[in-house]
Amino acid sequence: MESYDVVVVGARSAGASTALLFARAGYRVLLVDRAQFPSDTLSTQHIHRPGLRLLKRWGLLERLAATGCPPVRRISYTLQDVRLDGPVPVEEGIDAVYAPRRYVLDSLLIDAAAEAGAEFLQGCTVTGVTTEGGRVTGVRCRIGRGTAEVRARLVVGADGMRSTLAGLVGATTEREDIPRTCVYYGYWEGLPAQFEVYERTGRLIGVVGTHDELTLVAAYFPQAEFQDVRRDADAAYVEAIRTTAPGLAERALSARRVERLRGTGRQLNFFRTVKGPGWVLVGDAGCHKDSITGTGISDAFEQAALLAESVGAGLHDDREPGAALERYATGHRRLMESRYRMALDTARLEVTEERLEFTRWIASDPASAGAFLSVAVSHVEAAELIPATG
Ligand SMILES: Cc1cc2nc3c(=O)[nH]c(=O)nc-3n(C[C@H](O)[C@H](O)[C@H](O)COP(=O)(O)OP(=O)(O)OC[C@H]3O[C@@H](n4cnc5c(N)ncnc54)[C@H](O)[C@@H]3O)c2cc1C
Structure with missing residues (x-):
């Protein structure tokens, strides 16, 4: 033994x-x-900033980039009609998002x-x-x-x-x-994208470039809709993109989906x-x-x-x-x-008036918008970004 x-x-x-x-x-x-x-x-x-930081510390981030995983250097977040857009904030020499x-x-x-x-x-x-x-x-x-x-x-x-x-x-x-969402995702050829997130009540769409010049597009739905969605997942997926991210849907008209759609309700x-x-x-x-x-x-x-x-x-x-x-x-x-x-x-997939107002206010101020996108790539609670005192 x-x-x-x-x-x-x-x-x-x-x-x-x-x-x-x-x-x-x-x-x-x-x-x-x-x-x-x-x-x-x-x-x-998509690997969030704390994960990229560790890959870098372990000497593996450059190796990952060398596999042809594209560095994604811009990020946008669209909450209904409010859009934030900017460069991926640079931190510890990391200036991109990766999604291998x-x-x-x-x-x-x-x-x-x-x-x-x-x-x-x-x-x-x-x-x-x-x-x-x-x-x-x-x-x-x-x-x-x-x-x-x-x-x-x-x-x-x-x-x-x-x-x-x-x-x-x-x-x-x-x-x-209890599970709150279900998700379906697919890969697209000919759909150049940055790191993009679109949200409205009941839907969230995530988009990011990956290997082989493909773009990953994921659509989240409420768990309560899982049985309906899975009955015709392709149709539900396309509909979610069209109604949540119309600009993306338009860009996708000249693109082609490759590989099968994958999804799960076991969230x-x-x-x-x-x-x-x-x-x-x-x-x-x-x-x-x-x-x-x-x-x-x-x-x-x-x-x-x-x-x-x-x-x-x-x-x-x-x-x-x-x-x-x-x-x-x-x-x-x-x-x-x-x-x-x-x-x-x-995962509540709820856009409240309060959130919308807050995001609108952030979007009106470039410094706040930059800070917000920084939180988005780090995916930490805002409080974690505030240095402890005393
Ligand atoms: C739809 C979906 C989308 C996601 N998107 C993201 C994302 O964008 N970014 C992100 O960071 N995370 C994402 N995640 C989560 C992420 O995939 C996992 O949290 C992460 O990979 C942690 O996985 P793990 O190594 O703990 O387990 P797993 O990835 O599940 O690996 C477990 C391994 O254990 C092996 N195993 C199991 N039982 C045995 C056994 N008895 N003997 C030997 N081997 C065994 C399996 O073969 C498997 O290889 C997503 C998850 C899902 C489902």
Whole structure:
């Protein structure tokens, strides 16, 4: 039986980045995923500023740009008839927004983890955990027709919303809110775009350029309309663009949609307990929220960084793991509560008179408009931008 310091289950934004950071910290790491890579997944792919900042810190932002992921340097936000438009604010040398295809981003992260020394096993499905005295000590997995058991001081569940690990260790759901939206998205050829968001009551359209000179266009609808929308998703998608972003719809007349339309109504909102003896959850496994604010990738990176920092060099110290995981759980709550709240608020798809007036006022003042767009790319609550005093 092989023995590792850390086994990470799930090798996408949460898992591959966690494996990368633990491997760079000198730990012996095994990263496993049941999928074969390169592999796509159901997700649009705009990475918010905190995520880009971490990619840069990890030395991966330039590598991402070199894959042909276009830097998007202008942003517009249109709330009904009020429009804000400007350059993407420059911060820490980052002057663009990126929205890589997931089969590019996830493979890039896995390669970086492997370069840092993590072993990567694809086509490997975790089916069980081993325990000693109530503590998780490793995982059981299926690879092809065989099975294997692997020991680890820490088992990380980065296996997404339907986390097998969370089920195996009995992680409880601490908070749950009903789904608020459903979403359909597609890729367009010949539709040059900046980073654009259009919102009216009941609809939100997000637009951003991605690999292969394609433009991603996503349409959000209320969850209550899901059954109607899915009956003819193509028609509902086109109608949502036409009625929410008429200018975009006009530009799309000379463009062509490629690939199939993808969508989901499983916009679950929950927090799970993120740690226990010998195990911890990162990414969607620990907290899943409506994808409307598009912060999941960025949040996963931040959680990976938080976990690696919380554990530090203390994984072999028998008194430390519990305290380290407690630090992670506290930081996780602090980080995710505001992101969760923002996602659920946006997912109401409600444009109130008050919001409209406020946005109109911001649009009338270039300095305020710039600050607003800065908040939009960072996707933090305004309060997080105000430096703490004292
Ligand atoms: C429609 C939609 C649009 C989105 N748009 C954006 C966006 O624009 N920007 C953004 O930042 N985020 C977006 N997100 C959210 C984002 O995709 C996720 O939050 C983010 O990728 C975190 O993923 P993860 O790594 O935690 O889990 P996942 O991406 O779900 O990865 C989990 C991995 O675990 C593996 N796995 C599962 N079970 C097992 C097992 N038993 N054994 C081995 N492997 C296993 C799976 O194969 C998978 O590869 C969107 C999500 C959706 C659904």
